[in-house]
Amino acid sequence: MLKQFSTFAAALVVAGSAQAALPVYGFIVKNTYPHDAQAFTQGLFYRDGHLYESTGQYGRSTIRKVELKTGKVLQKADLPADVFGEGSTPVGNNLVGLTWTSQVGYVFDLKTFKLKQTFKYEGEGWGLAGDAGKLYMSDGSSFIRILDAKTMKELRRVQVTAEGRPVDRLNELEMVDGELYSNIWGSELIARIDPDTGKVLGVIDLTGLLPPDQRGTREVDAVLNGIAWDSKGKRLFVTGKLWPKLFEIELVPKLRR
Numbered sequence: 001m002l003k004q005f006s007t008f009a010a011a012l013v014v015a016g017s018a019q020a021a022l023p024v025y026g027f028i029v030k031n032t033y034p035h036d037a038q039a040f041t042q043g044l045f046y047r048d049g050h051l052y053e054s055t056g057q058y059g060r061s062t063i064r065k066v067e068l069k070t071g072k073v074l075q076k077a078d079l080p081a082d083v084f085g086e087g088s089t090p091v092g093n094n095l096v097g098l099t100w101t102s103q104v105g106y107v108f109d110l111k112t113f114k115l116k117q118t119f120k121y122e123g124e125g126w127g128l129a130g131d132a133g134k135l136y137m138s139d140g141s142s143f144i145r146i147l148d149a150k151t152m153k154e155l156r157r158v159q160v161t162a163e164g165r166p167v168d169r170l171n172e173l174e175m176v177d178g179e180l181y182s183n184i185w186g187s188e189l190i191a192r193i194d195p196d197t198g199k200v201l202g203v204i205d206l207t208g209l210l211p212p213d214q215r216g217t218r219e220v221d222a223v224l225n226g227i228a229w230d231s232k233g234k235r236l237f238v239t240g241k242l243w244p245k246l247f248e249i250e251l252v253p254k255l256r257r
Helices: 002-018
Strands: 024-034 041-047 050-055 062-066 073-078 085-091 094-099 104-109 115-120 128-131 134-138 143-148 154-159 170-176 179-184 189-193 200-205 224-230 235-240 245-253
Touching (some): 041 170, 041 235, 050 085, 085 134, 085 170, 094 128, 134 170, 170 224, 179 224
Parallel strands (some): 024 200, 041 085, 128 170
Antiparallel strands (some): 024 245, 041 050, 050 062, 062 073, 085 094, 094 104, 104 115, 128 134, 134 143, 170 179, 179 189, 189 200, 235 245
16 A cells, blocks of 8 residues: 555656656755654644644654754643554644544644543544634545544534645645645655645655665654744745654745656
């Protein structure tokens, strides 16, 4: 399954290279920072000078406030041992997080990490991002669920497509200047998505950012996952599950052949 999907993901790059309608972007590393190599990164966002991260795995799922320059965990709260933490995003003064198969989400106070409430949803929870009173939620399929940020009720769904083909395994999400960025699970790609139509506007190819032999682990799940955007400083941060490094990158268009 993973090999099949990775092949399909790579096809997005080929399609983008051949058609002007689907641009492909490479990257320049601007800065490199330490990252907790034990963190199974599921959600990542930047707020007021710090990174906030949600991590997964049963018995090890957490939410964290992290110092960017050192990677030091400044504050942490553990999720119940029987849930698998997933994506997270800020909503006002709260942090909203998902779980994988428990069909329950959490709302924490962003300052104290005190649990304020829980909410229910059907199916799996993967990635989460917010913008203008709405939440965007991925569930591993090609569909993005759009939720009301106050009630957590589903408003509608939009299918993500590239050149007319559905793109599934959408994972961690981040809003970047009006576009929805999504890690494509099991690949080195990030899709740039129009959140209203679901159309892929471009593909970010991060191949070579941190080669597998430099990740310090043989875990097959140590894949690219985690996108954070500093809207004021216009800085883009990316990392992966169990990665020892977090990167600030600048996107550059790839030359077409």
